[in-house]
Amino acid sequence: MTKRIRAATRWLWEFSKRVVVIMAALYFISFIYAMVCCCLALEQAADTTALATLITETNETFRVVVGGYMIKAGVENATKIYKDRHQTTDEDEIAG
Numbered sequence: 510m511t512k513r514i515r516a517a518t519r520w521l522w523e524f525s526k527r528v529v530v531i532m533a534a535l536y537f538i539s540f541i542y543a544m545v546c547c548c549l550a551l552e553q554a555a556d557t558t559a560l561a562t563l564i565t566e567t568n569e570t571f572r573v574v575v576g577g578y579m580i581k582a583g584v585e586n587a588t589k590i591y592k593d594r595h596q597t598t599d600e601d602e603i604a605g
Contacts, residue, residue, distance in 0.1 A: 525578060526578075528574065528578075529574060529575065532570070532574040532575075533571070533575075536567055536571040539563065539567045540564070543563050543567075546563075547560050
């Protein structure tokens with residue numbers, strides 16, 4: 510039973526890392542696309558309002574994903590520290 514829980518937890522952690530990596534790649538691809546389109550739009554029509562929206566929305570999504578991942582990593586680290594401290598005190602009580 511605990512192996513299943515650990516496997517599911519490990520899969521979830523790896524999944525969140527994959528999501529962040531994919532979002533980072535998409536962010537940089539869309540940024541390069543926006544830069545190319547911005548240059549073309551400036552040459553042709555001197556209008557970049559649509560690109561401003563694209564950049565703003567992409568930045569917002571990237572911020573939410575990275576922020577969520579940072580919160581998740583913080584919670585994981587706090588849980589690991591808590592478990593480590595309690596495991597150490599349990600070992601001290603047994604040895605003591």
